[in-house]
Amino acid sequence: MSRSTSAAQAARLLRQRAELGEHEIVLEGLTRNQALALAAAARKSAAAGPVAPAPATAKRGAPAPRVPAMAGAPVGLPVLPASYGELREAALVCTRCRLSGTRTHVVFSDGVPDARLVVVGEAPGANEDATGLPFVGAAGKLLDLLLQTVGLAREESVYICNVLKCRPPGNRNPLPDEIETCSPFLEKQIELIAPEALLAVGSFSGQLLTGRQGVALGQLRGQVHSYKGVPLICTYHPAALLRNPRWTRAFWDDLQTLRSIMDGA
Numbered sequence: 532m533s534r535s536t537s538a539a540q541a542a543r544l545l546r547q548r549a550e551l552g553e554h555e556i557v558l559e560g561l562t563r564n565q566a567l568a569l570a571a572a573a574r575k576s577a578a579a580g581p582v583a584p585a586p587a588t589a590k591r592g593a594p595a596p597r598v599p600a601m602a603g604a605p606v607g608l609p610v611l612p613a614s615y616g617e618l619r620e621a622a623l624v625c626t627r628c629r630l631s632g633t634r635t636h637v638v639f640s641d642g643v644p645d646a647r648l649v650v651v652g653e654a655p656g657a658n659e660d661a662t663g664l665p666f667v668g669a670a671g672k673l674l675d676l677l678l679q680t681v682g683l684a685r686e687e688s689v690y691i692c693n694v695l696k697c698r699p700p701g702n703r704n705p706l707p708d709e710i711e712t713c714s715p716f717l718e719k720q721i722e723l724i725a726p727e728a729l730l731a732v733g734s735f736s737g738q739l740l741t742g743r744q745g746v747a748l749g750q751l752r753g754q755v756h757s758y759k760g761v762p763l764i765c766t767y768h769p770a771a772l773l774r775n776p777r778w779t780r781a782f783w784d785d786l787q788t789l790r791s792i793m794d795g796a
């Protein structure tokens with residue numbers, strides 16, 4: 532990374548921090564320069580051998596939602612188009628589940644189709660439903676900021692989508708039949724993007740992509756999974772970081788693991 536790139540990145544970090552108003556969240560225990568230095572060090576140590584598991588620091592008390600396994604999902608959809616453009620068009624007019632009746636926009640994806648990393652969240656929220664884009668608003672900005680610290684920019688090397696393409700009313704949790712009906716879109720997206728790595732943020736995407744229904748996120752974190760041969764890291768949803776700022780460091784540790792895997796690929 533050049534000095535000018537570092538400066539631009541630092542300026543962006545500061546702007547995003549100010550917009551978020553969550554100074555202590557982003558750089559918990561670290562100054563901006565320390566965070567950037569650590570990110571740079573992680574990139575330099577990339578090619579270095581096997582990845583050390585990140586510490587599992589999540590609370591384990593909360594019951595984990597049960598999510599259908601993707602591989603065995605009763606599709607409920609016709610054969611999906613083979614091309615990306617046709618797949619997107621099919622999703623944008625999809626009425627396969629009840630959520631089509633309450634959505635404003637289908638939220639298919641954001642980022643670049645030749646991405647190195649695919650980030651998979653849960654479902655659109657109010658801002659996403661209104662704009663048609665995933666991960667906008669404070670949680671999206673925080674995600675962008677944290678990805679930037681490991682050199683991954685949404686507009687350059689990241690593709691972002693959700694398990695569900697339509698917003699559950701009132702931001703309720705996705706229901707199992709909704710996940711089963713919609714997940715073939717996600718499966719095809721990942722197949723067509725063919726990323727180097729996957730990052731599942733939150734319990735629903737973590738359980739779906741690992742096929743480990745009912746397993747708490749704290750147990751999915753701290754190890755490198757495989758989804759059809761693609762390395763997969765599970766971590767917190769950025770919205771959870773806004774509610775629980777002390778989890779931000781653990782999220783960042785997970786990003787370090789992710790970055791090391793990608794640099795070693």
Ligand code: SF4
Pocket residue numbers: 622625626627628629630631637695696697709712713
């Ligand atoms: S959530 Fe998925 S399956 Fe349901 S209507 Fe939207 S795109 Fe179709």
